[in-house]
Structures are given as C-alpha cells and as structure tokens.
Amino acid sequence: xxxxxxxxxNWVPGPPLEExxxxxxxxxxxxxxxxxxxxxxxxxxTVQGSLLQCLLPRKPHLPKVCFIGVVGYLEEEAIHSYxxxxxxLDKGSIENVPAPAIAIDYWRLSKSATLRDVVMVVRADEAxxxxxxxxxxxxxxxxHELRVHPAPVGYH
Numbered sequence: 295x296x297x298x299x300x301x302x303x304n305w306v307p308g309p310p311l312e313e314x315x316x317x318x319x320x321x322x323x324x325x326x327x328x329x330x331x332x333x334x335x336x337x338x339x340t341v342q343g344s345l346l347q348c349l350l351p352r353k354p355h356l357p358k359v360c361f362i363g364v365v366g367y368l369e370e371e372a373i374h375s376y377x378x379x380x381x382x383l384d385k386g387s388i389e390n391v392p393a394p395a396i397a398i399d400y401w402r403l404s405k406s407a408t409l410r411d412v413v414m415v416v417r418a419d420e421a422x423x424x425x426x427x428x429x430x431x432x433x434x435x436x437x438h439e440l441r442v443h444p445a446p447v448g449y450h
Contacts, residue, residue, distance in 0.1 A: 313423060319400050320416050326394040327409060366431060369424035376417035383410050 330338075382388045393407035401415045 313426075316419055316423075319396070320419065323394060323397045323400070323412060323416070326396055327391070327412075366424050366427035369420050369427060372420040373417055373424065376413050376420065379413050380410065380417070383413065 379388070383390050388409075390408045390410050393403055393409060393412045397403060397412045397415075398405065398407055401412070403411055403415070
C-alpha cells in the first residue's frame with residue numbers, strides 16, 4: 295500500500311494518496327477540457343511507461359531524498375507551464391471556455407468559473423506540492439525525519 299508504506303517510512307510529507315488524488319483531478323479536469331484523441335492518449339501512456347521503466351530499477355540504489363527533490367523540481371516546471379498557459383489565455387490564443395463541472399465541484403469554484411480560474415487553482419496546487427516536497431527533501435538532506443521535524447503550521 296503506497297499510502298502506509300511511504301508514510302510509515304517518514305519520507306513522504308503527509309499521505310501520498312492525498313497528493314496523488316489531487317494530481318488525478320488535474321488530469322481528469324484537463325482531459326475534460328481538451329478531449330484528447332486516442333493516439334494522444336497512447337503517446338502519453340507510452341512516455342509515462344518509458345519514464346517508469348527508466349526510474350523504477352534505479353529506485354533502490356538512489357537516496358529517498360533524490361525522488362522527493364525530483365518531484366519538487368517537476369512541480370516547479372508545472373508551475374511554469376501553467377503560468378505560460380495563463381499568458382496564452384490572457385492573449386486570447388486559447389479560448390477561455392467555461393470550467394468543466396468536475397473542476398467546479400472539486401475546487402468549489404463558482405458556477406460561472408472559466409478555464410482561467412481552473413488554471414489558477416491548479417497552479418496553486420502545484421506550488422503547494424513543490425514547497426512540501428522541497429521541505430521534505432531539505433529535512434532529509436539534514437539527516438532528520440519528517441516525524442521529528444514536521445512542516446510548521448500554515449506552511450505552504
């Protein structure tokens with residue numbers, strides 16, 4: 295069980311299934327917005343499978359901190375991507391369509407929310423994930439465990 299194994303090992307900040315569920319909602323929301331074709335889905339699955347095949351065999355040989363830190367940097371890239379997405383929305387290059395119902399329900403957005411509103415909350419989620427993962431990486435680099443040095447209350 296991903297949740298209990300990693301959480302008990304004290305190297306993942308909070309239950310990882312919570313963050314995974316949030317990332318799944320990002321995926322489901324943008325799938326609803328973009329309506330990808332079968333070959334686009336196949337391309338994404340192929341790339342994910344390749345990445346998994348590349349990283350998984352190396353996991354036992356690399357420090358836990360590496361994986362937490364890498365996730366933090368991936369989240370930083372996501373923030374940059376969503377910022378560029380917002381610029382394109384603001385320029386009118388991408389149509390600012392109404393937010394899909396799944397996003398309105400999950401993030402409790404107003405019924406009149408738009409794609410821009412969705413991108414804003416998703417980017418905020420990614421910023422939170424980045425900060426938590428970098429915090430966890432820093433704690434481990436200092437030789438401590440998260441259960442001894444949890445993130446301060448209100449930590450982003």
